Amino acid sequence: MDQNSLPPIQTTARDDAVLKALVGFVRAEALQPGERLPTERILAERLKVSRNTVREALTRWEGLGLVERRQGSGTYLKAAVSHDMLHMPLTLAGGNDFTSLMQTMEIRRALEAEAAALCAERASQADIAEIARKLDIMEQAFRTRDGMSSEEDWEFHQAIYRASGNPLFEQIIAAMYELFHRFWEHPLGVRDFGHASFPYHRTIYECIAARDPQGARAEALKLIATVEDDLKRGAAKLKLSSQT
Amino acid sequence: MDQNSLPPIQTTARDDAVLKALVGFVRAEALQPGERLPTERILAERLKVSRNTVREALTRWEGLGLVERRQGSGTYLKAAVSHDMLHMPLTLAGGNDFTSLMQTMEIRRALEAEAAALCAERASQADIAEIARKLDIMEQAFRTRDGMSSEEDWEFHQAIYRASGNPLFEQIIAAMYELFHRFWEHPLGVRDFGHASFPYHRTIYECIAARDPQGARAEALKLIATVEDDLKRGAAKLKLSSQT
DNA sequence: GTGGTCCAATGGTCCAACCAATTTCTGCAC
DNA sequence: GTGCAGAAATTGGTTGGACCATTGGACCAC
Structure with a gap:
């Protein structure tokens, strides 16, 4: 049997959904790198999810270098985003040697x-x-x-x-x-x-x-x-x- | 003057601190990839931080592919970790075509x-x-x-x-x-x-x-x-x- | 053994509040 | 009006507590 014919179902993927919505927003507003995106509180309210969930989603993007958060200021786009991005987190064990x-x-x-x-x-x-x-x-x-x-x-x-x-x-x-x-x-x-x-x-x-x-x-x-x-x-x- | 000789003080870097502590824990316990690490609740209690902070830290590691979280089961180590890791998150804009x-x-x-x-x-x-x-x-x-x-x-x-x-x-x-x-x-x-x-x-x-x-x-x-x-x-x- | 039910553990989500850094506004001195 | 200090609002960071959803094992009826 082909294992791929029966993929695991996804019942919960809140933060992924948040990021997908955010991609849509960036595209709709034509946001460029450097511009500020909505407040965490606003995103939480608009998307009908908890601010915690929004934060976890943004933490993901921050880790990927797509976004930068500045306390007291806001969250800023650092790179272009699209719905079909491919992430390759490379981790090098042992940094400067x-x-x-x-x-x-x-x-x-x-x-x-x-x-x-x-x-x-x-x-x-x-x-x-x-x-x-x-x-x-x-x-x-x-x-x-x-x-x-x-x-x-x-x-x-x-x-x-x-x-x-x-x-x-x-x-x-x-x-x-x-x-x-x-x-x-x-x-x-x-x-x-x-x-x-x-x-x-x-x-x-x-x-x-x-x-x-x-x-x-x-x-x-x-x-x-x-x-x-x-x-x-x-x-x-x-x-x-x-x-x- | 060498700017590196006077690094900015870190008044807040809670989640980074959590990850550093976690690296120490993994090393002390000699955890291998595949093994389970402590509960979020236990980590929060032991490190004297909120569970949310622990979660943000783990979200970072999850994004880097260092760790895998399974609801109802636990958080599992996916790769070796060390204190001097270098991360190169690379996201490609490519699509399915x-x-x-x-x-x-x-x-x-x-x-x-x-x-x-x-x-x-x-x-x-x-x-x-x-x-x-x-x-x-x-x-x-x-x-x-x-x-x-x-x-x-x-x-x-x-x-x-x-x-x-x-x-x-x-x-x-x-x-x-x-x-x-x-x-x-x-x-x-x-x-x-x-x-x-x-x-x-x-x-x-x-x-x-x-x-x-x-x-x-x-x-x-x-x-x-x-x-x-x-x-x-x-x-x-x-x-x-x-x-x- | 098989299948079902229950239950405790664990990650996922939510809420409401407060802290800390930043930005913006305000009002006073000049 | 100008400039600047301080207050106020804004925004990300953190906290604690609660509940939900999934998992995996214990136990039981058959």
């Missing part, structure tokens, strides 16, 4: 290579021009600020993800990017971090412009490899210095 | 290939044995039920993700698996779906057992390609049949 960072790098390696290849296949001329523009900005920042170009670097990669024709690449890697930021804030001894990866940005671009998916994939892999090397060197240095 | 499905397939292609390669590098003998076991189960189910082996198929892939040594692979693909399920529920006309991908499961396994990362990657890519083909055929068929 080296292992977690390398694990995210492995994910990024897989996605970055695929995105570069797809980009080489699909990018429009406008996309390619945009990537070239970001590359120029990055290279200039790199030279004037002597290697500190993480922001421009990030925008270059984002342009590639966008041109891949698949928004999931950008969303997934963007979620992980915050992890990297935390790490950067607490520098780990490698002063010239990112220097080694610099030349590969241009080679990736050239492969994309030449419509060479395999080449783009290969260059992207090389780029990630240099970053991983930097990380490993940093970790080794850190380990050494802590052995006082 | 064919485009979304193909986009998730592109992500899966990237991750599946990388996971297979890493697995071939790192899997222990026990891991490989486990994968072989899942493969046998899957192949038997395939033969006896004539191709309907999606559940066993999924477990085979999960075993590979686990043996990759990087839990993120399993988490990300597991989240996307739910999207596929949504799709399977509304079948799309391809009766022999998955048949074509069947032989590649064994070739992937053989590459892993032979410690051949490049081979494993190539076979994984072939497998995904057949699935994508099936999807495209299904979509074409659907399109045709709806042109009445």
Whole structure:
């Protein structure tokens, strides 16, 4: 027997219902991220549910980063919502350590290579021009600020993800990017971090412009490899210095 | 001045405090996934907070997939927890349509290939044995039920993700698996779906057992390609049949 | 053993009140 | 009128208590 032919029935799902209604409200009012949504008390009254139920529902959304609550002020929309959202709560055991960072790098390696290849296949001329523009900005920042170009670097990669024709690449890697930021804030001894990866940005671009998916994939892999090397060197240095 | 040296004081963070205490409890009691944690009422009493506060905290964890609540039964641990977890809630706007499905397939292609390669590098003998076991189960189910082996198929892939040594692979693909399920529920006309991908499961396994990362990657890519083909055929068929 | 009934435990919901942070309004000094 | 301190209203955060719905086990009749 197919187990899927007899799904469990849902008798109670109050908070889910609240969120569904809220999606409808946001769409009807055309609320944009940053705008305030109704008071908890008002929602409770309008939806004919307890304020507690409203709060549990909003707690869910807050945990997903869709909404932000400010005591005394209100609840604010933080991202676009729709009725067919797919939630992927990723939990990394062991936050700031080296292992977690390398694990995210492995994910990024897989996605970055695929995105570069797809980009080489699909990018429009406008996309390619945009990537070239970001590359120029990055290279200039790199030279004037002597290697500190993480922001421009990030925008270059984002342009590639966008041109891949698949928004999931950008969303997934963007979620992980915050992890990297935390790490950067607490520098780990490698002063010239990112220097080694610099030349590969241009080679990736050239492969994309030449419509060479395999080449783009290969260059992207090389780029990630240099970053991983930097990380490993940093970790080794850190380990050494802590052995006082 | 380093802003981090002067963190804002926390006058209210009751639910966070509850979760922190809960992490301590789980560690002290050495609770494993699947075990039941204390009643909401007991937690409220022990931690000297309201039951509502406990509930909001647990709602957070439930949203992160760390815990599962069953009315009338209790609250159960679903994953390992630690004090330094990092959460990356990722919500995708995608829907049920064919485009979304193909986009998730592109992500899966990237991750599946990388996971297979890493697995071939790192899997222990026990891991490989486990994968072989899942493969046998899957192949038997395939033969006896004539191709309907999606559940066993999924477990085979999960075993590979686990043996990759990087839990993120399993988490990300597991989240996307739910999207596929949504799709399977509304079948799309391809009766022999998955048949074509069947032989590649064994070739992937053989590459892993032979410690051949490049081979494993190539076979994984072939497998995904057949699935994508099936999807495209299904979509074409659907399109045709709806042109009445 | 099978099926039914009861009952205690547990999560889900509700209510009414109060606390704490924020925003807005008010009124006074100038 | 302007500016600013303080009051008042608004809003999310917390509390305690109550009741409902589901679960799972104990017990019983057959």
